[in-house]
Amino acid sequence: MLHAVIIGGSYAGLKALRVLAGRPGIRVTLVDRHPYHFLQTEGYDLIAGKVPFDATIIGLRSLCAGFGSNVRFRLAVVRDVDFGAKKILFEEGEPLSYDYLIIAAGAVTRFFESVEGLRHYSSGVKSLRAALKLKGFFEQELYKRLESAAQAKEHYSILVGGAGLSGVEIAAEMQAYFNRYYRANALSCGRLQIHLVGAGPEILSGLHPAVVRAATKRLKALGVRLHTGARIVKVEERKAILGDGKSIPFDFMIFTGGIVAAPFVRKLDAEHNRNGQLKVTPVLQIPGRAEVFAVGDAADLRDRAGRRLPPTAQTAELSGAVAARNLLAMVQGRQPKKADLRIRGLAIALGGRYAIIEAKGIRIYGFSAYLGKKAIEKLYKFPLKFRARAGFRKLGMCPVEEG
Numbered sequence: 001m002l003h004a005v006i007i008g009g010s011y012a013g014l015k016a017l018r019v020l021a022g023r024p025g026i027r028v029t030l031v032d033r034h035p036y037h038f039l040q041t042e043g044y045d046l047i048a049g050k051v052p053f054d055a056t057i058i059g060l061r062s063l064c065a066g067f068g069s070n071v072r073f074r075l076a077v078v079r080d081v082d083f084g085a086k087k088i089l090f091e092e093g094e095p096l097s098y099d100y101l102i103i104a105a106g107a108v109t110r111f112f113e114s115v116e117g118l119r120h121y122s123s124g125v126k127s128l129r130a131a132l133k134l135k136g137f138f139e140q141e142l143y144k145r146l147e148s149a150a151q152a153k154e155h156y157s158i159l160v161g162g163a164g165l166s167g168v169e170i171a172a173e174m175q176a177y178f179n180r181y182y183r184a185n186a187l188s189c190g191r192l193q194i195h196l197v198g199a200g201p202e203i204l205s206g207l208h209p210a211v212v213r214a215a216t217k218r219l220k221a222l223g224v225r226l227h228t229g230a231r232i233v234k235v236e237e238r239k240a241i242l243g244d245g246k247s248i249p250f251d252f253m254i255f256t257g258g259i260v261a262a263p264f265v266r267k268l269d270a271e272h273n274r275n276g277q278l279k280v281t282p283v284l285q286i287p288g289r290a291e292v293f294a295v296g297d298a299a300d301l302r303d304r305a306g307r308r309l310p311p312t313a314q315t316a317e318l319s320g321a322v323a324a325r326n327l328l329a330m331v332q333g334r335q336p337k338k339a340d341l342r343i344r345g346l347a348i349a350l351g352g353r354y355a356i357i358e359a360k361g362i363r364i365y366g367f368s369a370y371l372g373k374k375a376i377e378k379l380y381k382f383p384l385k386f387r388a389r390a391g392f393r394k395l396g397m398c399p400v401e402e403g
C-alpha cells in the first residue's frame with residue numbers, strides 16, 4: 001500500500017486529507033506539532049471573548065480516527081525532510097518514510113529583523129497561544145479597572161501593526177468589544193484606544209476601493225485610530241517609532257504585518273521565495289520532486305496569470321484539494337492537472353455584528369454580511385467537528401497517547 005504523508009493539519013492539510021481518506025491502495029499519515037487544528041479565521045472572536053476557546057479548535061487525533069482505518073495521526077515536530085531518501089525527520093522519534101508528501105505546514109508571523117525591538121515587544125496572532133495571550137491581557141486590563149477606581153480612569157492603548165485582513169479584523173473586533181463593555185457596565189472611565197498602523201496609503205491594500213472605503217468608515221465609527229502611510233521603524237518598550245520620527249505609545253502591541261513560511265520549511269533543500277515559501281510548479285509539485293507537493297501558506301501560490309495570491313484559508317483549502325487530486329492522479333497513472341487558484345470572494349469581520357462580503361462583483365455590508373460570514377465559518381467547522389466526534393467514539397475516553 002502506498003504511503004502519503006501530510007505535514008500540517010490545518011486548512012490546507014485537512015482539505016488534502018479529506019480527498020485522500022478512504023481511497024483504495026493509499027494509507028495516509030497526518031503529522032502536526034499540535035494535537036489540534038486552530039481555526040485562525042475565528043481568532044478575532046476568541047480574542048474578543050465571543051466564543052470559548054474550544055470552539056476554535058478541532059482535535060486532530062479524533063478527526064483522523066473519524067476518517068477511517070487508513071488514516072493515522074502523528075503528533076511530532078518536523079525538523080527536516082530528506083527528499084532523496086523520502087524520509088521525514090523529527091525533533092524527536094523515528095523518521096517516517098513516504099511515497100508521496102504534501103507539505104502544508106503554513107506560516108508564522110514575520111517580525112522584520114530590520115525593525116529593532118519588533119520581535120521583543122510585540123505579539124503575533126497566528127497561533128492559539130498568541131491569541132490566548134492577547135485575550136488574557138485584554139481581560140486583565142478590564143479586571144484591573146473593576147478593582148481599582150484609580151485605574152478605572154486610566155486610558156490604555158493597543159497598537160495593531162499591519163492593516164491587512166487580520167490586522168483590520170482584530171482592531172475592529174477589540175474596539176467593538178470594549179465599546180460594548182464600556183456602554184453596558186459604566187465601570188471604566190478610561191477608554192481603550194486601538195491604533196491601527198499600516199505602511200500603505202490605505203488599509204486592506206489590494207481590495208476593491210468600495211470595500212476599503214466601507215471598512216475605513218466602519219473602523220472610524222468604532223473609534224479605531226487609523227495611521228496609514230506609517231512605517232514602523234523601531235519598537236521600544238511601550239512605544240513604536242515611525243519613519244517620520246513620530247511615535248505612538250502603547251500598552252500592548254500586536255504585529256500582523258507579514259508572514260514567513262514555517263521555520264523548517266524555510267530550511268528545506270528546495271527553491272524558496274523571499275518569504276521562505278516553497279516554489280511550486282503549476283500542478284503544485286516542488287520542482288524536480290514529482291512526489292512532493294506544497295500547499296497553503298507554506299507555498300508560493302499564484303493564479304493562472306502568475307500573480308502571487310495572498311495567504312488565505314481559502315487558497316489554502318483550494319491548493320490542498322488540488323495537490324491531493326493530483327497525487328491520486330499520479331497513483332492511478334493519470335496526468336496531474338494545473339491548479340486554477342483564485343480568490344473567489346472575501347468575508348471580513350468588522351466588529352460586533354458587522355461584516356463585508358465581496359464575491360463575484362457583489363458586495364454585501366452590515367448584519368446580513370455578518371450572518372453570511374458566520375455561515376461560511378460554520379460550514380467549514382461543523383463537518384470537521386462531526387467527524388472528530390465520531391472518531392472520538394471509536395478511540396474511547398482518553399485518546400491522547402502517541403500513535
Ligand SMILES: Cc1cc2nc3c(=O)[nH]c(=O)nc-3n(C[C@H](O)[C@H](O)[C@H](O)COP(=O)(O)OP(=O)(O)OC[C@H]3O[C@@H](n4cnc5c(N)ncnc54)[C@H](O)[C@@H]3O)c2cc1C
Nearest residue numbers: 008010011012033040078105106166296297311312313314
Ligand atoms: C487573525 C487572522 C484572521 C484571518 N482571517 C481570515 C479570513 O477571514 N479568511 C481567510 O481566508 N483567511 C484568513 N486568515 C488567514 C488564514 O488563517 C491562513 O491563510 C491559513 O491559516 C493558512 O492555512 P495553512 O493550512 O496553509 O496553514 P496554517 O493554518 O498556518 O497551519 C499550518 C499547520 O502546520 C503545523 N506545523 C507547522 N510547523 C510544523 C512542524 N515543524 N511540524 C509539524 N507540524 C507543523 C501547524 O501546527 C499547523 O497546524 C486569517 C489569519 C489570521 C491570523
